[in-house]
Amino acid sequence: MPKAKHEHPPARRRTLSDPLAAALLPPPNESPIERELRLKAEIDAKKVSDSIDDMIRQERNDRKKSRAEVNVLLLGQSESGKSTTLKQFQLLHSPSAFHAERIAWRAVIYLNLVRSIRRILDALEPESDAFDDHDEVDTYETAAVIITSSGRPPSAILGTRVSNYDSYRRRLEPLVELEERLTRLLSAPEEDEPTHLGPSRPGWDQYATTHSNDNGPMSPRFATHGFPNGRPAPTITIPQKKQSSSTISRTRSNQTMSSSNGVKEVEVHISKNWKRAFTLGSKSKSPKSAHSGEIEGWWEDPEDPVHTLNACAPAMQELWRDPQVRKRLQEKRLRLEESSGFYLDEIPRITAKKYIPTDPDVLKARLKTTGVVEHTFSISSGSNRGVEWRIYDVGGSRNQRQAWAPYFEDVNAIIFLAPISVFDQVLAEDSHVNRLEDSLVLWKSVVSNKLLSSVNIVLFLNKVDLLQAKLEAGVKLNHYMISYGDRPNDYEHISKYFRNKFGVIHQSYTPNKERELYIHFTAVTDTRRTATIISTVRDIIIKGNLRNMRLV
Ligand SMILES: Nc1nc2c(ncn2[C@@H]2O[C@H](COP(=O)(O)OP(=O)(O)OP(=O)(O)O)[C@@H](O)[C@H]2O)c(=O)[nH]1
Numbered sequence: 431m432p433k434a435k436h437e438h439p440p441a442r443r444r445t446l447s448d449p450l451a452a453a454l455l456p457p458p459n460e461s462p463i464e465r466e467l468r469l470k471a472e473i474d475a476k477k478v479s480d481s482i483d484d485m486i487r488q489e490r491n492d493r494k495k496s497r498a499e500v501n502v503l504l505l506g507q508s509e510s511g512k513s514t515t516l517k518q519f520q521l522l523h524s525p526s527a528f529h530a531e532r533i534a535w536r537a538v539i540y541l542n543l544v545r546s547i548r549r550i551l552d553a554l555e556p557e558s559d560a561f562d563d564h565d566e567v568d569t570y571e572t573a574a575v576i577i578t579s580s581g582r583p584p585s586a587i588l589g590t591r592v593s594n595y596d597s598y599r600r601r602l603e604p605l606v607e608l609e610e611r612l613t614r615l616l617s618a619p620e621e622d623e624p625t626h627l628g629p630s631r632p633g634w635d636q637y638a639t640t641h642s643n644d645n646g647p648m649s650p651r652f653a654t655h656g657f658p659n660g661r662p663a664p665t666i667t668i669p670q671k672k673q674s675s676s677t678i679s680r681t682r683s684n685q686t687m688s689s690s691n692g693v694k695e696v697e698v699h700i701s702k703n704w705k706r707a708f709t710l711g712s713k714s715k716s717p718k719s720a721h722s723g724e725i726e727g728w729w730e731d732p733e734d735p736v737h738t739l740n741a742c743a744p745a746m747q748e749l750w751r752d753p754q755v756r757k758r759l760q761e762k763r764l765r766l767e768e769s770s771g772f773y774l775d776e777i778p779r780i781t782a783k784k785y786i787p788t789d790p791d792v793l794k795a796r797l798k799t800t801g802v803v804e805h806t807f808s809i810s811s812g813s814n815r816g817v818e819w820r821i822y823d824v825g826g827s828r829n830q831r832q833a834w835a836p837y838f839e840d841v842n843a844i845i846f847l848a849p850i851s852v853f854d855q856v857l858a859e860d861s862h863v864n865r866l867e868d869s870l871v872l873w874k875s876v877v878s879n880k881l882l883s884s885v886n887i888v889l890f891l892n893k894v895d896l897l898q899a900k901l902e903a904g905v906k907l908n909h910y911m912i913s914y915g916d917r918p919n920d921y922e923h924i925s926k927y928f929r930n931k932f933g934v935i936h937q938s939y940t941p942n943k944e945r946e947l948y949i950h951f952t953a954v955t956d957t958r959r960t961a962t963i964i965s966t967v968r969d970i971i972i973k974g975n976l977r978n979m980r981l982v
């Protein structure tokens with residue numbers, strides 16, 4: 431029943447050209463008794479209307495409950511740990527699917543390793559010092575290069591010479607071609623900056639499975655050139671939901687634009703197809719069969735990258751362990767350990783012919799997200815039983831952020847990731863912007879967003895392991911954040927400081943003063959620790975959701 435019909439007629443005069451207004455006007459010459467009866471009838475009618483409204487609301491809530499659906503959006507700058515958090519959700523709630531995909535991460539891990547080696551070699555290059563000024567701040571994707579040469583001691587500028595440099599270059603030459611090959615495999619050939627995945631060389635094509643493409647249209651490359659074996663091409667799969675084609679093309683063109691700033695990196699849209707494409711389907715069906723040796727594996731294929739890696743392993747190992755190299759990296763403030771460099775400590779294992787990525791390897795594999803990746807799973811135990819969770823993982827770099835807004839409307843909760851170890855780093859996409867400052871600005875814009883006012887927000891102050899390591903290495907926060915003053919440069923004080931800084935922004939800018947903010951210190955690559963946090967977060971989200979539904 432339309433509400434307007436039961437409201438008391440307002441005192442102001444209504445125009446009689448409005449038939450509804452005319453109908454609601456009190457009859458002319460109404461007696462006091464008639465007026466009393468009319469008002470009573472209106473009050474009764476309003477009661478009926480309200481009870482109908484209540485019923486409708488209840489029905490809607492019941493419907494929501496029976497669907498029991500929770501939409502969670504992972505937000506935060508690039509490299510904040512969103513995709514890693516999604517992997518942890520997968521590992522916790524669909525472990526068999528996660529494990530089935532492990533082998534597909536091999537290419538990414540290889541590329542991460544090869545890029546780390548290349549970055550070391552570049553850093554050792556004697557001429558590189560000549561260009562080492564402010565505009566040359568290293569902004570490679572997985573870079574952990576922090577600051578510029580300004581203020582460095584002259585010894586650092588001149589640099590330690592690595593006596594075996596030429597020999598390393600020569601012995602590791604095959605990796606140059608391998609890096610290109612892997613990049614092409616994981617990228618689209620027609621774009622300067624890779625944005626999606628696809629085998630690009632005949633030797634690699636055979637790694638694709640013959641599954642039909644169940645996840646979207648053929649890629650332009652497939653349409654133009656075709657693939658042998660009628661194999662489907664992996665495609666960018668930005669969910670269509672609420673996204674017009676213009677949004678999608680805008681996303682794409684922005685991705686291309688970002689290459690113009692000289693930042694070369696692999697951007698890969700994680701899709702089922704991509705994972706299938708690199709499951710080495712025809713040769714090895716699963717890690718189990720590879721172990722059991724029932725069927726021959728990729729290691730018997732001379733085209734497989736493992737052979738180049740395996741052959742270069744001793745040289746890689748020597749390079750990484752060379753004290754002169756370590757010294758030079760220190761001078762250049764290159765902290766590879768913080769990014770994909772962790773594979774450098776595991777060279778023999780990772781380059782082994784029958785290497786199968788472990789869970790921690792997959793969690794550490796770095797693959798930049800473009801577009802929005804959706805992952806759905808049901809929780810089969812505890813108070814969340816039967817709830818369908820839909821988690822959206824977005825690309826966090828600046829040119830990706832315009833794709834977030836369409837997801838704000840339906841979201842129940844946001845997990846915002848702010849890495850707090852990055853206080854001395856600059857953005858990969860803009861070397862003039864401090865990463866932590868960028869996170870704070872982004873945080874402010876999310877918490878102040880009116881569309882999100884009733885959305886539960888959980889803040890992950892992430893990468894605390896790296897923060898600890900950095901502080902232990904003597905990096906001073908107050909060199910980068912003057913406001914920190916002369917407080918102790920230890921984890922306890924600094925973590926509190928960050929908690930407070932983010933908390934105050936929420937308090938000051940939230941449009942909903944009732945909203946509680948949940949803050950966790952996280953290292954999302956750590957499975958045990960993250961599993962506990964995830965289960966707490968799940969409960970918070972479910973409770974908050976029920977509370978919100980009652981308020982509908
Ligand atoms: N040591 C450590 N590494 C982390 C942590 N969180 C994420 N990483 C690593 O940081 C890198 C970037 O993480 P991602 O999850 O890919 O970052 P993202 O937010 O999805 O980045 P975009 O897709 O570019 O938006 C990966 O190599 C992760 O393994 C952490 O808490 N500790």
Ligand SMILES: [Mg+2]
Binds near residue numbers: 799
């Ligand atoms: Mg990501």
